Each structure stands twice: as structure tokens, then as C-alpha cells.
Amino acid sequence: MKSRGAVLRQAPGKFEIVDLVVDEPRQNEIRVRMVASGLCHSDDHMATGDLPVAVYPVCGGHEGAGIVESVGPNTSGFEPGDKVIFSFLPACGKCRWCSTGHQNLCDLGANVLVGSRWDDPTSFRLQLEDGTPVAQALGISTFSEYTTVAVDSAIKVPADTPLEKACLLGCAVGTGWGSAVNTGKVQPGDTVLILGVGGIGANAVQGAVHAGAARVIVVDPVAFKRDTALSLGATHAVATVEEAIEIAKSFTNGQGADVAIVTVGVITGDHIAQAFAGIRKQGTVVVTALGNAAAVxxxxxxxELILYEKKIKGSLFGSSSPRADIPKLLDLYQAGYLKLDELITTEYPLDDINQGYDDMRAGTNIRGVIRF
Structure with missing residues (x-):
């Protein structure tokens, strides 16, 4: 099948809209007509080279939702017309991590930056018209009008699901919400610091609020983002980390926050150190943001780490198990507890994808979305 998609031919580089050929689905694969895809910062990290991929060209996009167009032979559980949300991390259901409730660490994830089929690093589901293989970002490539994926990466959702909103559940929402609830284990009455309010930080705010935090103090230099955080339930929003730490200490007898979540656009070790300085004894720093992969x-x-028993924890997809957590978050949205509509600042056609990323870097979007 022919498709159009946004590819990177190199890094650093910009997305280029090209014609693609999409494979027929094999066993345990489905082909999906995309409805919407979020413009996640992680794809921009691929474009800058902060997050290196193994094969170029690569078709970007890892946060999306669509409608099943065709189903591979001997593949159960899906039919044409089903609505699906992609999980940017696959879940096989069989490895040690899946079987112990850590689907975000599924062993299939070892291959996501290669962009091939899980079982064959030389087999690709997308090609250019001249036959050149095209890698799939995180194995799914939601920046293509059609994409063929393994069923390990797809979550079937009810027929009444508004995919143009629910596409965000495939990365941003679960990553941010889970950073507070799953990784940070925010408790009722806690004081929480959140550094950076983009697509991930906004949902860390929602997760902290849902977990019962008494104070959610966000830091962002952009006034629009601070205002958005307050509308999502943050109690305080300031421009600098120093201000945020003073507020946290004022509520905790000088001790500091219980949990600090780092969701800045491009992370450095200094951001983690700032968060570390803002937590109490036995407090937790949750590191969710990405930066230069070579940074050490x-x-x-x-x-202070030893004597105060402070903790620094990495968080991948908010320590989520996508087969359980994506439906749960969808239920929270449909029940009115989780905000999705308010997260989408601007919708773009596929041809304007680079404008969408320019807007993200300029700080004018919480989440931009490609509508197909």
C-alpha cells in the first residue's frame, strides 16, 4: 500500500514528507490507517541526534492512534475497523518484565531504535518507492498515513473512543501521569516539584493531583505553560527552581518536597542536581526527560545522597504497563477526571510537521497533534 510519511534521512536533520510503501501485515501484525499523532519531543531528540537511531532513513512518530485497515493471517484479537492506540513500547506478555508487571521494560524494547521487525533486524515494514528500507520509530511510525505494526504495540479501545484526543495516551499522558503515580509514588498530602511543563510535565501535574498531593509546585520560564499547569491543578507556578524550592520548604518546615519530577525539554545533570537539592530526607527525584545520550x-x-537517603529514579513511560494503564487512563478521561482536550494546543496537517516542532521549541504548545 502507498502512504505518505515524515522521515529523517540523517541527524541532525529535519523531517521530509515522502512517498512510502507499507508492507502487507504478516502473522501477528496489523496495518492501521492513522487518525492522529502527537508531536512528542522524543522525535525532535531523534532529529537533533540526542537520541540516536540505528538506521536511516527513519519514519518518525511514536504517539498515535488509528483504525485497523487489515489484519495479518492467523492473527487473533483484531478486525478491520477496530480502533487502536499505539504503545511506543511493545509488550510481549511473556518475558520476565511483562510477567512481573513492568511491561515498559519488555525485552522487545531492545530493538525499538533499530526500527525493524522484532525478530529480524534486517526486515523492515516500510520502504521508499525505490525499495530502500525505512526504519520505524519505536517500531510504529505514527507520522505515516498508514503503518504496519506488531500487535505487541497496539491496544484495542472501544468504538466510541475519540482518537484525535486519545492518541496522547500512547506516550505523553502515561509518561507524565505515571512519573508521579507509578515511579514517584506520590501520596495524599505530599508536596511535589515538577520541573518543566510540556506534554510530559502537564500530565505529571495531573498525576500528582490525582494521587492527592496537597501542593504541586511547577517550574517553567514560559508564562503560558505556567498558566496551563495551574488550570490542570497545580497550586503554584513559578519561573525558577530557586523560587519553587523556597515555596516547598515553606510548607514542610524547611525540609523540601517529597517528590521532584524532572520533565524539562533537554535534560542535563544540572537539572537533576537542582531537583535533588529541593527534596527532603528520603525524598525522590524522578528523571523522565531526555537529553544527549552521551552525557554522563x-x-x-x-x-547528602547517603546520609539523607535521597533517591534518584529513572522513569520510562512512567513505569507503566501499557495494556493495563492505557485503558485505565482512557476510563479516567471518559469519566471526566483526566484532561486530554485541554492538552492539545494546535493541530497540524502532516505537511506542517516542522512548523509543529518549531512551535514546540518556541514554547507555544503544550501538545501539537498531526491530524490525518
């Missing part, structure tokens, strides 16, 4: 080092006081 977090400048934190070693004795």
Missing part, C-alpha cells in the same frame, strides 16, 4: 554525570553531594 550528575553533580550531587555524595554524603
Amino acid at each position: 554525570g550528575i553533580p550531587v553531594p555524595i554524603l
Whole structure:
């Protein structure tokens, strides 16, 4: 099948709209007509080279939803017309991590930056018209009008699901919400710091609020983002980390926040150190943001780490199990507890994808969405 998609031919680079050929689905695969895709910062990290991929060209996009167009032979559980939300991390259901409730760490994830079929690093589901293989971002490539994916990456959802909103559940919402609820284990009455309010940080705010945090203090230099955080339930929004830490200490007898979540656009070790300075004894820093993959080092006081029993925890997809958590978050949205509509600042046609990323870097979007 022919399709149009946004590819990177190199990094650093910009997305280019090209004609693609999409494979027929094999066993345990489905082909999906995309409805919407979020413009996640992680794809921009691929474009800048912060997040290196193994094969170019690569068709971007890993946060999306669509309608099943065809189903591979001997593939159960899906039919043409089904609505699906993609999980940017596959879940096989069989490995050690899936079987212990850590689907975000599924062993199939070892291949997501290769962009091939899981079982064959030389087999690709997308090609250019001249036959050149095209890697799929995180195995799914939601920046293509049609895409063929493994069923390990697809979550079937009810027929009345508004995919143009629910597409965000495939990355941003679960990553941010889960950073607070699953990784940070925010408790009722806690004081929470959140550094950075983009697509991930906005949902960390929602997760902290849902978990019962008494104070949610966000930091962002952009006034629009601070205002958005307040509308999502944050109690305080300031421009600098220093201001946020003082507010946290004012409510905790000088101790600091219980949990600090780092969701800045491009992370460095200094951001983690700032969050570390803002938490109490036995407090937790949750590191969710991405930056240069080659960067090493977090400048934190070693004795403070030891004697105060502070914790620094990485968070991948908010420590979510997507087969359980995506339907749960969809239920929260449909019940009116989780805000999705308010997260989408601007919708773009596929041809304007680079404008969408320019807007993201300019700080004018919480989440941009491609509508097909």
C-alpha cells in the first residue's frame, strides 16, 4: 500500500514528507490507517541526534492512534475497523518484565531504535518507492498515513473512543501521569516539584493531583505553560527552581518536597542536581526527560545522597504497563477526571510537521497533534 510519511534521512536533520510503501501485515501484525499523532519531543531528540537511531532513513512518530485497515493471517484479537492506540513500547506478555508487571521494560524494547521487525533486524515494514528500507520509530511510525505494526504495540479501545484526543495516551499522558503515580509514588498530602511543563510535565501535574498531593509546585520560564499547569491543578507556578524550592520548604518546615519530577525539554545533570537539592530526607527525584545520550554525570553531594537517603529514579513511560494503564487512563478521561482536550494546543496537517516542532521549541504548545 502507498502512504505518505515524515522521515529523517540523517541527524541532525529535519523531517521530509515522502512517498512510502507499507508492507502487507504478516502473522501477528496489523496495518492501521492513522487518525492522529502527537508531536512528542522524543522525535525532535531523534532529529537533533540526542537520541540516536540505528538506521536511516527513519519514519518518525511514536504517539498515535488509528483504525485497523487489515489484519495479518492467523492473527487473533483484531478486525478491520477496530480502533487502536499505539504503545511506543511493545509488550510481549511473556518475558520476565511483562510477567512481573513492568511491561515498559519488555525485552522487545531492545530493538525499538533499530526500527525493524522484532525478530529480524534486517526486515523492515516500510520502504521508499525505490525499495530502500525505512526504519520505524519505536517500531510504529505514527507520522505515516498508514503503518504496519506488531500487535505487541497496539491496544484495542472501544468504538466510541475519540482518537484525535486519545492518541496522547500512547506516550505523553502515561509518561507524565505515571512519573508521579507509578515511579514517584506520590501520596495524599505530599508536596511535589515538577520541573518543566510540556506534554510530559502537564500530565505529571495531573498525576500528582490525582494521587492527592496537597501542593504541586511547577517550574517553567514560559508564562503560558505556567498558566496551563495551574488550570490542570497545580497550586503554584513559578519561573525558577530557586523560587519553587523556597515555596516547598515553606510548607514542610524547611525540609523540601517529597517528590521532584524532572520533565524539562533537554535534560542535563544540572537539572537533576537542582531537583535533588529541593527534596527532603528520603525524598525522590524522578528523571523522565531526555537529553544527549552521551552525557554522563550528575553533580550531587555524595554524603547528602547517603546520609539523607535521597533517591534518584529513572522513569520510562512512567513505569507503566501499557495494556493495563492505557485503558485505565482512557476510563479516567471518559469519566471526566483526566484532561486530554485541554492538552492539545494546535493541530497540524502532516505537511506542517516542522512548523509543529518549531512551535514546540518556541514554547507555544503544550501538545501539537498531526491530524490525518
